Amino acid sequence: MARMSADERRELLVEAAIRVMTRDGVAKATTRSIVAEADMQLGMFHYCFRSKQELLEQVIEAITGHSLERAGTLLQQRTTVRDTLRAAMQMYWDHVLANPDEHQLTYELTQYALREPGFEGLARKQYEFYLETLVDLLDSSAKELDAEFTIPTAVLARYLITIIDGLTLNWIVLRDDKIPEAVLDEAADHIGSLSRPAKRSA
Structure with a gap:
């Protein structure tokens, strides 16, 4: 993946999480499945987010922002x-x-x-x-x-x-x-x- 900022990676992970959760459900959306959807290494998730809860907060904000x-x-x-x-x-x-x-x-x-x-x-x-x-x-x-x-x-x-x-x-x-x-x-x-x-x- 081309070099990009933490904010750009975070945005890609949030959008990937939305796709995975929409397809598979929230409970089945693991960090591994999300980073795979975003075509990133697992370490990038922990670089961009302190926890899965923080990711979910940003997912909610993103969906609201979409509409x-x-x-x-x-x-x-x-x-x-x-x-x-x-x-x-x-x-x-x-x-x-x-x-x-x-x-x-x-x-x-x-x-x-x-x-x-x-x-x-x-x-x-x-x-x-x-x-x-x-x-x-x-x-x-x-x-x-x-x-x-x-x-x-x-x-x-x-x-x-x-x-x-x-x-x-x-x-x-x-x-x-x-x-x-x-x-x-x-x-x-x-x-x-x-x-x-x-x-x-x-």
Whole structure:
């Protein structure tokens, strides 16, 4: 393999881990199988990661990044909070439809972390990361559009992740393509109705 930085190797190992876990399941994704998928030597894994738990944390961040990597560009393309959030949700949903196995993996990661001794904190970090991502999106959209929400964005983020998380799992099981879009419309309408023009200080 050509000479590359530790960050580049780490990114390749994370993507290899996603492929292996999607194909074989989290429990069967050994460090050996991951480095083999990345075409690296086993020592490279320990050079790039302190533990398998650290790798799994970065896998979760990477999957979330895959579905929200263009979210920032939406802030310059929409004129209302409702439309910005709906576009962001559509971007996420398009990724679900295109990569269902990757999203199924996120649920498997959660259950694996909750059941595997020593990995319990990973599930907490997983959902904390989701919430931080959504809080940032809500705060950024409000700031960009000179708006504010009538309830704390921490509450709205939990509400939104509950809808999106449940909707994603529901679709993975049922594969019903008609209803999810309507659910996303309703969620965007509701959250949009909880925004208003920002109060200007005197």
